[in-house]
Amino acid sequence: MRVAILPDEAAIGRIGADAVERLYARKPQAVLGLATGSSPLPIYQELIARHRAGRISFARGRAFALDEYVGLSPQHPQSYRQVIRTSIADHVDFPEGAVRGPEGWAEDLDAAAADYDRAIRDAGGVDLQILGIGADGHIAFNEPGGSLASRTHRGFLTAQTIRDNARFFDGDISQVPAQCLTQGIATIMEARSLVLVATGGNKAEAVRQMVEGAVSASWPATVLQFHPDALVLVDEEAAARLDRTDYYREIWDIERN
Numbered sequence: 001m002r003v004a005i006l007p008d009e010a011a012i013g014r015i016g017a018d019a020v021e022r023l024y025a026r027k028p029q030a031v032l033g034l035a036t037g038s039s040p041l042p043i044y045q046e047l048i049a050r051h052r053a054g055r056i057s058f059a060r061g062r063a064f065a066l067d068e069y070v071g072l073s074p075q076h077p078q079s080y081r082q083v084i085r086t087s088i089a090d091h092v093d094f095p096e097g098a099v100r101g102p103e104g105w106a107e108d109l110d111a112a113a114a115d116y117d118r119a120i121r122d123a124g125g126v127d128l129q130i131l132g133i134g135a136d137g138h139i140a141f142n143e144p145g146g147s148l149a150s151r152t153h154r155g156f157l158t159a160q161t162i163r164d165n166a167r168f169f170d171g172d173i174s175q176v177p178a179q180c181l182t183q184g185i186a187t188i189m190e191a192r193s194l195v196l197v198a199t200g201g202n203k204a205e206a207v208r209q210m211v212e213g214a215v216s217a218s219w220p221a222t223v224l225q226f227h228p229d230a231l232v233l234v235d236e237e238a239a240a241r242l243d244r245t246d247y248y249r250e251i252w253d254i255e256r257n
């Protein structure tokens with residue numbers, strides 16, 4: 001796991017977009033994994049700007065979203081299908097139908113989950129997965145206590161995640177769906193590279209556990225310690241509880257120069 005402690009969201013956006021730009025330069029048909037939430041937005045904004053400047057094209061690319069609520073229609077503005085569209089997909093040149101997400105509105109959720117894993121495999125797997133992290137250490141919607149070997153499945157949000165996500169539903173927790181369809185931990189771990197973004201003090205404990213804690217289902221993101229190519233982009237607030245910051249800064253400086 002490489003950790004980059006960066007001064008602000010603009011720097012996080014640039015470093016994340018650099019990884020995506022390098023990938024599409026090398027492999028124009030690359031498969032991107034897209035996360036929702038506020039953390040990846042600086043990367044998406046930078047990618048949109050670079051696309052408009054003619055630096056990056058997704059015209060041969062494909063993308064898969066991490067997760068979806070169960071109980072919202074695909075047209076609901078807070079469905080992750082819509083959030084992915086408005087935050088990135090509608091602003092770049094992915095071909096029609098190239099961006100998919102789990103179908104949380106399906107009648108048979110288990111079948112939809114199995115189809116989704118199959119679709120990712122048929123596309124050749126995810127080349128680069130962008131990730132956020134929940135304050136309780138969840139990735140996608142893999143909440144504490146779940147299997148670290150899970151595939152795409154129906155899951156249940158914790159009370160904390162429901163509270164955290166209420167900000168997207170006018171602060172009304174009763175509007176936040178309690179269930180989701182999410183890529184599993186094993187699905188995410190199969191992506192060839194991972195770029196995880198965490199910003200702000202309320203992520204500091206989750207970041208400490210993920211980077212320096214013991215691997216445990218109690219903090220699902222700790223499993224990323226087993227990934228061979230995971231880059232963690234954090235601001236100073238999110239890095240505040242890490243012990244080995246001097247070492248991470250030193251390594252990052254060497255890597256960047």
Ligand SMILES: N[C@@H]1[C@@H](O)[C@H](O)[C@@H](COP(=O)(O)O)O[C@@H]1O
Pocket residue numbers: 035036037038039040066067131132133134135139140141161165
């Ligand atoms: N399912 C999503 C996660 O994929 C995301 O990482 C997390 C953090 O969101 P934010 O980046 O807005 O803090 O929120 C949601 O629960």
